[in-house]
Amino acid sequence: MDASWMISIVTWLTMAIRLSIPLLFPSLGGLISQKAGVYNFGLEGMMLCGAYFGYFGSFKTGNPWIGLLMGAISGALLGLLLAFTSIHLRVSQLVIGLGIGIFSLGLTGYLFRLIGITAENPAAIQFSRINFGFLGKIPVLGEILFSHTWMVYAGFILVAIIAWIFYRTTWGLNFRAVGENPQVADTAGVNVILYRYLAVIVSGALASLGGAFLTLTQTAYFMENITAGRGWIAISAIVLGKFNPWGVALACLLFGAADAAQMQIQVMNLGIPYQFLLMIPYIMAMAAMVGFVGKVKAPAAMGKPYVKN
Amino acid sequence: MSELTTIETAPIPFKERFYAFARKNIGLISVLISIGAVLLALIIGGILIASAGINPWEAIPYLFKGSFGNRYGFGETLTRFVPLLFSSLSFAIAHKSGFFNVGAEGQLLMGAVGGVLVGAYIEGLNPVLHVFLCLLAGVGFGALWAGIAGFLKIAMGSDELINTMMLNYVAILLVEYLIHDPLKPPDSYLYVSEAVLPSAKLPIILAKTPLHLGFIISLVVTAIVFYIVYRTPIGYQMRTVGANRKAAAYAGINIVGTTIAALVMTGGLAGIGGAIELMGTQQKIVPGFSAGYGYDGIGVAVMGRYHPIGIILSTLLFSVIRVGMGSMQRGAGVPFPLLNVIQGLIVIFVIASGFLTNKLTETVIGGRA
Numbered sequence: 001m002d003a004s005w006m007i008s009i010v011t012w013l014t015m016a017i018r019l020s021i022p023l024l025f026p027s028l029g030g031l032i033s034q035k036a037g038v039y040n041f042g043l044e045g046m047m048l049c050g051a052y053f054g055y056f057g058s059f060k061t062g063n064p065w066i067g068l069l070m071g072a073i074s075g076a077l078l079g080l081l082l083a084f085t086s087i088h089l090r091v092s093q094l095v096i097g098l099g100i101g102i103f104s105l106g107l108t109g110y111l112f113r114l115i116g117i118t119a120e121n122p123a124a125i126q127f128s129r130i131n132f133g134f135l136g137k138i139p140v141l142g143e144i145l146f147s148h149t150w151m152v153y154a155g156f157i158l159v160a161i162i163a164w165i166f167y168r169t170t171w172g173l174n175f176r177a178v179g180e181n182p183q184v185a186d187t188a189g190v191n192v193i194l195y196r197y198l199a200v201i202v203s204g205a206l207a208s209l210g211g212a213f214l215t216l217t218q219t220a221y222f223m224e225n226i227t228a229g230r231g232w233i234a235i236s237a238i239v240l241g242k243f244n245p246w247g248v249a250l251a252c253l254l255f256g257a258a259d260a261a262q263m264q265i266q267v268m269n270l271g272i273p274y275q276f277l278l279m280i281p282y283i284m285a286m287a288a289m290v291g292f293v294g295k296v297k298a299p300a301a302m303g304k305p306y307v308k309n
Numbered sequence: 310m311s312e313l314t315t316i317e318t319a320p321i322p323f324k325e326r327f328y329a330f331a332r333k334n335i336g337l338i339s340v341l342i343s344i345g346a347v348l349l350a351l352i353i354g355g356i357l358i359a360s361a362g363i364n365p366w367e368a369i370p371y372l373f374k375g376s377f378g379n380r381y382g383f384g385e386t387l388t389r390f391v392p393l394l395f396s397s398l399s400f401a402i403a404h405k406s407g408f409f410n411v412g413a414e415g416q417l418l419m420g421a422v423g424g425v426l427v428g429a430y431i432e433g434l435n436p437v438l439h440v441f442l443c444l445l446a447g448v449g450f451g452a453l454w455a456g457i458a459g460f461l462k463i464a465m466g467s468d469e470l471i472n473t474m475m476l477n478y479v480a481i482l483l484v485e486y487l488i489h490d491p492l493k494p495p496d497s498y499l500y501v502s503e504a505v506l507p508s509a510k511l512p513i514i515l516a517k518t519p520l521h522l523g524f525i526i527s528l529v530v531t532a533i534v535f536y537i538v539y540r541t542p543i544g545y546q547m548r549t550v551g552a553n554r555k556a557a558a559y560a561g562i563n564i565v566g567t568t569i570a571a572l573v574m575t576g577g578l579a580g581i582g583g584a585i586e587l588m589g590t591q592q593k594i595v596p597g598f599s600a601g602y603g604y605d606g607i608g609v610a611v612m613g614r615y616h617p618i619g620i621i622l623s624t625l626l627f628s629v630i631r632v633g634m635g636s637m638q639r640g641a642g643v644p645f646p647l648l649n650v651i652q653g654l655i656v657i658f659v660i661a662s663g664f665l666t667n668k669l670t671e672t673v674i675g676g677r678a
Binding site for chain 1: 357361409411461465467468470471472474475476477478479482483485486489490604607608611644645646647648649650651652653654656657660661663664
């Protein structure tokens with residue numbers, strides 16, 4: 001294997017990790033919500049708001065942390081809306097999710113065009129990469145593992161935290177009970193409504209962090225529809241990951257690797273029209289659903305509103 | 310008689326009278342609630358306009374002036390009505406059959422591709438036949454594109470919601486490729502498709518406006534579609550499957566056959582919408598051909614409560630808003646994406662207000678009165 005191939009592979013793996021993150025955050029968000037029994041089909045819209053408000057906060061204040069906070073709040077508020085309408089009003093979780101998507105697409109596009117009119121170079125300050133010192137200088141592994149912004153590591157740490165909460169704490173047990181059998185959970189004294197609200201709001205905040213990752217570490221600019229369907233691919237990653245946090249992380253890495261591969265192939269200029277390469281993540285999301293639906297057990301009460309007797 | 314009984318009984322309390330009124334006019338009340346939802350969405354839109362430093366009282370008149378204040382605007386509104394009506398019908402029919410098709414955007418684009426293939430490359434046909442064949446190609450391509458998700462659902466049990474959504478992105482990229490290369494006229498510097506031949510164009514039906522024959526076609530198709538859904542055995546089966554898949558299977562309804570019929574209809578409707586948009590309005594596929602009609606259709610169907618008359622009226626409302634927003638952008642500098650803000654809010658409010666209507670129905674009819 002000659003050196004240029006080696007470089008390509010290192011770049012590919014580095015990008016794979018990086019590109020899995022904007023899927024990982026919304027997937028974990030969707031997972032938490034689904035574990036508690038509520039479908040979050042608003043992930044795409046929440047990501048868009050996270051991307052825009054993350055960008056906006058950083059652009060206005062020069063501080064990406066404020067952007068991140070604004071992004072997270074915007075997602076949490078949309079989560080609250082989803083929670084209220086689907087848990088309290090018991091409306092169709094699908095339609096409200098689509099409504100949130102359309103609304104967010106419009107709102108972020110509208111606000112961004114207003115900025116575009118007044119600002120000359122509307123670039124936001126981004127998070128910089130962590131300097132790991134000598135670790136970053138290790139050949140091959142140094143670039144693949146130690147060349148990212150903090151959000152990448154936070155994403156994977158979050159996977160461990162969520163897995164721990166779900167499977168090692170009473171809290172997590174309650175969460176899963178609320179999604180599997182709310183009647184029994186209620187009888188056992190678990191506040192079903194509260195757990196569901198919490199899950200959906202956290203879900204919104206996490207999805208928006210995925211969006212903010214795009215503007216605060218990748219592009220520095222907002223673009224209309226910048227998420228390009230990642231919120232929907234994330235739902236497919238949850239299914240592929242068999243509703244398990246570690247599985248979801250692996251699924252996101254796989255999608256990230258595919259996305260990185262198609263970008264690398266574009267650069268190689270092999271004569272394949274770029275449009276076909278860009279289709280790969282979407283087709284993979286469809287393939288993932290085909291291979292695993294039916295073999296995967298979703299939380300039993302998912303999508304069903306809880307009516308207290 | 311009724312006067313007599315009134316005199317004999319004690320005065321009816323207000324609550325009772327309200328329930329009696331509500332019982333008779335439950336339809337009217339749900340329409341009023343929907344109108345309230347739309348007004349609320351428009352008010353929030355107005356606040357957003359004001360927060361941009363634009364005087365909403367100067368901007369809002371453009372909404373009406375642009376959409377039906379003059380002959381051209383009126384024609385444009387009814388022209389936008391056409392693809393919007395088809396995509397909302399597509400969503401509504403799928404919904405009634407228990408198939409969540411959020412892929413009208415992609416199916417519409419593929420329908421337009423079918424329209425270009427027949428309309429631009431087959432020469433020497435008589436116009437009536439040519440138009441008919443183009444429409445057929447639109448139906449076929451749209452149905453085939455929806456059929457991918459349908460196949461995955463029927464054969465593999467894969468969720469159609471994600472698949473139809475993913476197919477939108479794939480269709481957008483596929484069409485982008487087609488107009489970059491295979492369908493591009495050799496002498497063109499722009500990325501557009503070949504234009505349809507004159508024999509495949511839809512004639513203008515209102516002079517000095519863009520309004521074309523597709524408007525009439527859309528109304529006729531709507532009537533046919535709802536006749537099928539409400540008055541034929543296959544329509545009955547579709548609705549039964551949509552209401553309760555298990556019960557339908559138990560009753561001996563052929564689920565696979567019914568789902569395929571629903572798929573052909575939902576994809577075909579979106580596809581014919583794309584073909585008509587091509588033949589009547591744009592003549593060729595340009596970048597951004599669909600302008601989000603596929604997603605707008607979801608809002609229209611929700612607002613129209615999946616009911617034929619409701620859908621026609623809400624399509625009209627959404628086309629007024631769409632054309633009016635364009636005029637507001639040109640006249641008052643209000644960014645166009647406000648359209649989606651308002652449409653998204655309408656979906657959210659209308660669906661949330663469904664709770665109110667249900668509650669009212671429960672209280673009034675459910676015996677608690």
